[in-house]
Amino acid sequence: MQSHRILIIHKKNRTMKWLAISPDTHQSSVITIGVKVFVILLFLNVISASGQVSSVKKAKSPWHEHPELFSAPEVTWVDSVGPDYSLFYEGGIWQGKKTKVFAYYSVPEKTSTKIPAMVLVHGGGGKAYQNWAKQWAGYGYAAISMNLYGKDNEGNQVGYLRHIDTDADFNVEETKLFDSWYYQAVAAIIRAVSFLESRSEVNKEKIGIMGISWGGYNTSVTVGVDERLSAAIIVYGCGELYKNSVWTREGHVFSETYKQQLDPANYLPNAKIPIFWLNNNTDHFFPLDSFQSSRKLTKGKNYARIQDNYSHGYETPWKTEDIRRFADAFLLNGDPWPEIRSSGIKKSMICAKVDQKIEKAWMVYTLETDWMHKSVRKEGHEIWVQKEVTTDKSGKAVQSEIPENAVAVYLHMKDSKEREFSTDYFIPKDRK
Structure with missing residues (x-):
């Protein structure tokens, strides 16, 4: 028969007692443990509103x-x-x-x-x-x-x-x-x-x-x-x-x-x-x-x-x-995937650092204020504009000046193994 335990704290004499309760027989036994402790409340089981002990947990989903x-x-x-x-x-x-x-x-x-x-x-x-x-x-x-x-x-x-x-x-x-x-x-x-x-x-x-x-x-x-x-x-x-x-x-x-x-x-x-x-x-x-x-x-x-x-x-x-x-x-023990170590906007520049060498990089930006709700290209020009940018001497960092009227921008990169990856998109603070 399964019993359930409740920890009872005696603050004055600094002892605590485990009260073992059998839900069917209502019998209990007490184990006293001398422990220096102040106020601790610990429940190993949940007592339902009806007074019965329940160990049922809410499902994760x-x-x-x-x-x-x-x-x-x-x-x-x-x-x-x-x-x-x-x-x-x-x-x-x-x-x-x-x-x-x-x-x-x-x-x-x-x-x-x-x-x-x-x-x-x-x-x-x-x-x-x-x-x-x-x-x-x-x-x-x-x-x-x-x-x-x-x-x-x-x-x-x-x-x-x-x-x-x-x-x-x-x-x-x-x-x-x-x-x-x-x-x-x-x-x-x-x-x-x-x-x-x-x-x-x-x-x-x-x-x-x-x-x-x-x-x-x-x-x-x-x-x-x-x-x-x-x-x-x-x-x-x-x-x-x-x-x-x-x-x-x-x-x-x-x-x-x-x-x-x-x-x-x-x-x-x-x-x-x-x-x-x-x-x-x-x-x-x-x-x-x-x-x-x-x-x-x-x-x-x-x-x-x-x-x-x-x-x-x-x-x-x-x-x-x-x-x-x-x-x-x-x-499948393939080549490690490139990781972007950091990315963001610093002043008027969009920047990123990667753990592997970058073969090519582009700054991708839009001038369209309602770009989030446009899913087709406008006649005569693209919603998003791509501009190729260069890396630093290490080949692992990119930064580029953000166009003055750009309302959203991100960096898209390709490494020497032709793997492509992107930063988050960012919205310059003064254009939110």
């Missing part, structure tokens, strides 16, 4: 209220002959019923040791992509790409439903939290991590995740919820959509349930892994202010690439070699 998500799912193989597989695995509970998630899973043709793995999270209107999984298998990873809309790849509904009306998703009622697409999508991602953990060929300590657009959004939640991940690549997606995004500009309603339990900003502070964030500097859906504030919430190493004309979609990130290089740096 809605997904932790269903701990089965973090264990190996049931799997039904569609194509069980490798190295390229297809399968259904068990997802979350939707409207009181079990769901199944369709996925493609690929591994390298020859594996002699345990290998790293990647969870590949599609964006809006997407599906499971076998070519994406095969691409990462070609890099030396086990990779899973799943359909987050509750469908198989023939379009048949096999799991939960995705609301057609986006507003219905943002305006989630508390009672519908666990049936919302946001919850179910992340549940399916967590279960994909659990699937990878169950595979004998996978190194459990080297599981990464990559998400594009809405997949980047869902990845932003997952990195703060699932501690089994070791690295992440987030393309376009971010949190704080209720502060600034295409949906706020369109007048969508964001419920308090969404803001407090579903938006990535609630969970990003828990993320301690290295994350590579990529975005277009004029992205229509996930603007730079929400993107940057989301990045700054994390506790782990944080890397950014703000790319001019980095078109929103799948093809561009699929062809971005830096994404593989970043994953290799943290999951």
Whole structure:
């Protein structure tokens, strides 16, 4: 029978007593310990309002209220002959019923040791992509790409439903939290991590995740919820959509349930892994202010690439070699990723110092006062202007005079291995 203990402090004679309480028999025993102590209040258990002792802790997130998500799912193989597989695995509970998630899973043709793995999270209107999984298998990873809309790849509904009306998703009622697409999508991602953990060929300590657009959004939640991940690549997606995004500009309603339990900003502070964030500097859906504030919430190493004309979609990130290089740096013993040691504005100069030599650098700035809300180039000129700048003698530091009328500015750099990275964007104090 489990007993619960409360520490009782006697201030006068400076002793403390452990009172061991058995909730069923109401019997107690006392152990007296002589300790020089003043006033300490220590509770090893929480006493509920009813007077009963309870050791129940509040879940870290809605997904932790269903701990089965973090264990190996049931799997039904569609194509069980490798190295390229297809399968259904068990997802979350939707409207009181079990769901199944369709996925493609690929591994390298020859594996002699345990290998790293990647969870590949599609964006809006997407599906499971076998070519994406095969691409990462070609890099030396086990990779899973799943359909987050509750469908198989023939379009048949096999799991939960995705609301057609986006507003219905943002305006989630508390009672519908666990049936919302946001919850179910992340549940399916967590279960994909659990699937990878169950595979004998996978190194459990080297599981990464990559998400594009809405997949980047869902990845932003997952990195703060699932501690089994070791690295992440987030393309376009971010949190704080209720502060600034295409949906706020369109007048969508964001419920308090969404803001407090579903938006990535609630969970990003828990993320301690290295994350590579990529975005277009004029992205229509996930603007730079929400993107940057989301990045700054994390506790782990944080890397950014703000790319001019980095078109929103799948093809561009699929062809971005830096994404593989970043994953290799943290999951496959690749070359160390370049780190920006410091960056900011000093007087009228934008400056940055990097731990590796810079091959090329550009100051990127805009003169448009409403640049945050412009996602297309204006006729006759660009919203953002690039100016090539030089490094100092060490090759590891850059500084450049900020144009007088610039309202936002950042530095974009490339090292000798063609890896590209960016500083935060900055707004000069006199132009805020």
